[in-house]
Amino acid sequence: xxxxxxxxxxxxxxxxxxxxxxxxxxxxxxxxxxxxxxxxxxxxxxxxxxxxxxxxxxxxxxxxxxxxxxxxxxxxxxxxxxxxxxxxxxxxxxxxxxxxxxxxxxxxxxxxxxxxxxxxxxxxxxxxxxxxxxxxxxxxxxxxxxxxxxxxxxxxxxxxxxxxxxxxxxxxxxxxxxxxxxxxxxxxxxxxxxxxxxxxxxxxxxxxxxxxxxxxxxxxxxxxxxxxxxxxxxxxxxxxxxxxxxxxxxxxxxxxxxxxxxxxxxxxxxxxxxxxx
Numbered sequence: 217x218x219x220x221x222x223x224x225x226x227x228x229x230x231x232x233x234x235x236x237x238x239x240x241x242x243x244x245x246x247x248x249x250x251x252x253x254x255x256x257x258x259x260x261x262x263x264x265x266x267x268x269x270x271x272x273x274x275x276x277x278x279x280x281x282x283x284x285x286x287x288x289x290x291x292x293x294x295x296x297x298x299x300x301x302x303x304x305x306x307x308x309x310x311x312x313x314x315x316x317x318x319x320x321x322x323x324x325x326x327x328x329x330x331x332x333x334x335x336x337x338x339x340x341x342x343x344x345x346x347x348x349x350x351x352x353x354x355x356x357x358x359x360x361x362x363x364x365x366x367x368x369x370x371x372x373x374x375x376x377x378x379x380x381x382x383x384x385x386x387x388x389x390x391x392x393x394x395x396x397x398x399x400x401x402x403x404x405x406x407x408x409x410x411x412x413x414x415x416x417x418x419x420x421x422x423x424x425x426x427x428x429x430x431x432x433x434x435x436x437x438x439x440x441x442x443x444x445x446x447x448x449x450x451x452x453x454x455x456x457x458x459x460x461x462x463x464x465x466x467x468x469x470x471x472x473x474x475x476x477x478x479x480x481x482x483x484x485x486x487x488x489x490x491x492x493x
Contacts, residue, residue, distance in 0.1 A: 222410040223291035229465040235274030242402040243268025266329030273318025287468035327375035397421040
């Protein structure tokens with residue numbers, strides 16, 4: 217299948233974080249987002265749902281972790297931050313099926329939240345994917361998937377336009393794009409957290425300000441899972457968030473069955489991330 221979960225290496229093994237738990241952390245960031253400078257999302261509940269649930273389609277996949285050719289957990293790691301490559305290790309058809317499920321699960325619940333997930337998925341596989349790591353014979357499969365995604369985006373937009381509970385402003389394409397950018401930003405901050413990224417980074421897009429401008433948010437590591445954000449997008453001057461993770465002992469595993477057994481035997485623990493102004 218290829219990459220599942222997110223991983224942090226330790227002296228004795230790996231912390232593993234599931235995609236849904238990573239997305240829940242992104243949703244917590246989004247829930248705290250907004251201050252005198254940065255806009256908070258509206259319609260709040262629907263935007264937060266899209267962000268917090270954008271990886272729900274990975275739940276079944278992450279329950280059965282696999283290993284790379286080197287015996288490491290096959291997971292998103294610090295080496296992949298800022299990239300979307302290494303498709304040679306991925307069963308593309310299965311991977312796209314997971315991505316499709318992640319979009320459809322939310323889209324069927326709520327068109328507005330689903331559109332944000334669909335835009336996120338499309339961006340990953342167009343603007344950020346390294347097509348050179350995909351076998352040429354598989355590129356038509358990816359391109360058909362992207363065409364289907366565009367069609368589904370149009371379907372979701374039609375449902376949004378007919379939704380009388382939404383204001384004209386909330387239906388505006390530019391406003392929806394701002395919410396997509398917030399999803400991307402909070403997703404990226406969660407990724408940086410879940411791999412304990414130790415270099416300077418940013419949150420991918422300029423985020424909307426209350427004065428109708430936009431600003432890029434820089435992320436500076438201050439220590440393990442401790443980051444300074446500038447400009448500061450939250451109301452509180454320092455925030456601590458907790459998220460679940462499992463620790464598996466062993467740097468390398470004989471096969472995927474060995475890793476899955478270690479994962480199932482591990483207990484869910486709580487890790488934290490601190491954000492400072």
